[in-house]
Amino acid sequence: MKPGCPKCFKVAEKNGNEYICPSCGDVVAQIPATLSIEEQNELLKKVNESYVRIINDLEEDCERYFDQRNRLIECLRFYERLARGREVNDGGRRARTLLAEIGVNVE
Numbered sequence: 001m002k003p004g005c006p007k008c009f010k011v012a013e014k015n016g017n018e019y020i021c022p023s024c025g026d027v028v029a030q031i032p033a034t035l036s037i038e039e040q041n042e043l044l045k046k047v048n049e050s051y052v053r054i055i056n057d058l059e060e061d062c063e064r065y066f067d068q069r070n071r072l073i074e075c076l077r078f079y080e081r082l083a084r085g086r087e088v089n090d091g092g093r094r095a096r097t098l099l100a101e102i103g104v105n106v107e
């Protein structure tokens with residue numbers, strides 16, 4: 001079945017791998033070009049490479065966030081000990097240092 005133009009409601013005519021509206025000339029639909037086995041493999045290879053890249057990036061993000069989490073927990077433990085008088089009051093120096101290390105601006 002031939003596709004119709006959504007603007008003119010005319011039946012589109014096939015032209016190469018496109019369906020063109022005979023009234024307004026708009027491309028109404030495109031017939032996907034068929035790929036050879038080699039082209040399909042190349043495409044799949046590229047898709048696979050993209051996924052590998054994405055997964056690597058996510059793993060790096062995970063490591064970074066996990067490291068930051070551990071630093072923040074250690075910092076909280078320090079101030080918890082401070083609140084119980086088991087650490088010397090550093091005026092927030094440890095917190096400022098840690099925040100700077102993980103890229104948070106402290107005024």
Ligand SMILES: [Zn+2]
Pocket residue numbers: 005006007008009010021022023024025026
């Ligand atoms: Zn049209």
